[in-house]
Amino acid sequence: MKAHEIMISNVYKVKETDNIRSVIKKFIEYHISGVPVVNNKNEIVAYISDGDIMRYIGKHKDIFIDSIYTVFIIKGDTEDFDERIKKILDLNVLEIAKRKVAKVDADTEIEDVAAILGKKRIKKLPVEKDGVLVGIISRGDVIRHTFKSIL
Template sequence: MVMTVANVLKIKGRIYTTVKPTETLREFAQHLKDDRIGAMVVTHDGDTLDGIISERDLAYGLAKYGEKLADMKVSELMTKVVLVCSPEDSIEEVMDFMTQRRIRHLPVKEDGELIGIISMSDVVKAHLTGRLMSARLA
């Protein structure tokens, strides 16, 4: 059975948290910790996808900026060119994409509108579920 990004969103929900480009990296770190997540979509108005920022950006950023990091702004560390996927993409396509580009989080867009974000863990979980369902059908 072919699992798609839409299936993943159905399981994990369409809710995703966002951070403003003007927030500090300390505030961003607190959001990650509170929500127990690894990345957030950056948006100044709640709709526009300005960028994406992850725990990796913080960890690697510390090496570069040291004690200055915590007070810097999200906009200074975020990735601006954001790769996205669509609900119809298959899980295997996304697995391939994430492996090739070495990325762990992909925002999901439908008709230009941001509808969610999926992580590598979500994708692996969905892949396992799909395999399990195929095995039961066989």
């Protein structure tokens, strides 16, 4: 089975010229946690997830993790949290998004998709054909389609 056979072809995405506000609106409206970032040719140029935004929100703090249960915040800036959030919303998506995007071709075998998702510890992979975004495939898609005929 190939990626294009189980991918979702109606992909939520944002443009490279969009700001974080438009990303957050998509996350909230569609109950999603990440989207590909595309240029005007629909080529994948980056990927942004809720984790990327979360890391950016916390970027102002130096955090020391003593153990799995103990976290010390060493220092932080004095800028008001609400003010930082307002500034983040106006940032261009490419200021936070990951530029090195794991992606697969539409003809990639599902076993290879599963291996990439597992090895890279990511939830979703954009799918492209001839360099253009055509879909997205998630860990759940792979699990559902792999096991549905035997359960």
